[in-house]
Amino acid sequence: MLKCKEVVEKADALVDGMPLSWRERLAMRLHLIMCHHCRRYIRQLNALVTSLPHEPQPLDDEQTKRILKKIDSPGN
Known part of the structure; x- marks a missing residue:
């Protein structure tokens, strides 16, 4: 198993x-059948996958800069 x-x-x-x-x-x-933790994990993963858009939207330059700035900031 x-x-x-x-x-x-x-x-x-x-x-x-x-x-x-x-x-x-x-x-x-x-x-x-036997593991409720894994059943819950599969349900949550399935809900996440179905809620996301199927085609990722490209980021523009400004969005990319904001994300990189957050990654590089000292609080993370």
């Missing part, structure tokens, strides 16, 4: 609908 760490590593593929082998799908389902 999969460990929680392994479920987290495969969660992106599961949520994105990427193909998993029948053995991987079975192992994921068995683990998710």
Whole structure:
């Protein structure tokens, strides 16, 4: 059976609908049946993925400068 760490590593593929082998799908389902923490993680990841826009919007120069300034500021 999969460990929680392994479920987290495969969660992106599961949520994105990427193909998993029948053995991987079975192992994921068995683990998710027994582990409410991983079920919650998968639900939250799925909610995040569905709420994001599918096409990323490019940043303009001003937005890029603001982000870099925040990264470089001493409070981070």
